[in-house]
Amino acid sequence: MPDEQEFHIQLAELLEQRGWSQRELARHTERESGWGSSVTISLLASGELPPGIPAMEAIARAFRIDPARFPEYRMALLRNRLDPKRSPFSSALEALHLIESKIDW
Numbered sequence: 848m849p850d851e852q853e854f855h856i857q858l859a860e861l862l863e864q865r866g867w868s869q870r871e872l873a874r875h876t877e878r879e880s881g882w883g884s885s886v887t888i889s890l891l892a893s894g895e896l897p898p899g900i901p902a903m904e905a906i907a908r909a910f911r912i913d914p915a916r917f918p919e920y921r922m923a924l925l926r927n928r929l930d931p932k933r934s935p936f937s938s939a940l941e942a943l944h945l946i947e948s949k950i951d952w
Contacts, residue, residue, distance in 0.1 A: 850916050850917070850918075851918055852918075853894070853918070853919070854891070854898045854903065854917045854918075854919045854920075855891060855892055855893065855894040857916070857917060858888075858891060858892050858906065859892060861906075861910050861912075862892070865910065869885055869888045869889050869892055870885045870888075872888055872906065872909060873885040873887075873888050875909035876888075876905040876906060876908070876909045879905070879908050879909055880901075880904070880905035880908055880909070882901055882902065882905040883902070883905055883906075887902070888906075891906075897919070898917070898919050898920075899923070900914075900920065900923050900924070900927075903917050903919065903920045903923075904920075907920075925942070925946075928942045929942050929943060929946075
């Protein structure tokens with residue numbers, strides 16, 4: 848089941864569990880994904896920088912976890928799915944209808 852804590856909270860927990868510093872995580876993400884710097888990871892870890900899809904995917908890859916664990920990742924995918932510039936209009940409309948059916952307006 849995905850974790851429902853904010854990304855920066857989960858990131859701090861993952862770093863602690865692995866015993867990694869932010870700099871070590873930056874080395875792992877750079878080596879495995881070609882993404883990341885210790886400055887960017889510091890900003891993500893402090894919550895000052897909202898995580899984007901590439902960042903969450905690179906960090907998840909470094910930790911060997913599913914990026915869908917992060918609610919921000921799932922929200923970003925949903926936003927993309929709802930954007931007719933990124934998804935076929937019919938797909939975006941289908942996603943909208945599904946969400947609307949779950950909302951008590």
